[in-house]
Amino acid sequence: MHPMLSKNVDVREVGAPVAAASDTDDNSDRIDTQDCEGVMFVCPIEDSAATGVATLTVEQNAADSDTGMAALAGAVATKTCVVNDDLNGTLLVVDVYRPRERYVQAVRTSLTANIAFGTVTAYLYGRRKLPPPQHSTVSAISSVAGPAES
Secondary structure, three states: OOOOHHHHOEEEEEEOOEEEEOOOEEEOOOEEOOOOOEEEEEEEEEEEOOOOEEEEEEEEEOOOOOOOOEEEEEEEEEEEOOOOOOOOOEEEEEEEEOOOOOEEEEEEEEEOOOEEEOOEEEEEEOOOOOOOOOOOOOOOOOOOOOOOOO
């Protein structure tokens, strides 16, 4: 195992930003976890209105299909906005170690009042094989060890 995180984790953008709404129900791309121990989804909250509820839930399925996806017990991060903008710039994070089904996806939902979500990023870890070349959603990766000042 290489000591640098970027050499051991497959990073992917799996969901575009979602505009402020009080009724969001947005699925990320589905991820094949066959050669991984787990996947962590990270999604920023960009804007929040008082009483808005922001939620990130992970679902799984044996097939690469939205049909049959089921929420995983405990795989949910949720936060309610108390006063306007108090959730802005915070993250919802759900880490699933050893999902029981091969395919997973993140689902962003908002309720009651407006919540705007940023891009969903997935970090696949514990690869049984070396990570593939960087995913098509990654423009560039720079990894340095013990660098001198520039």
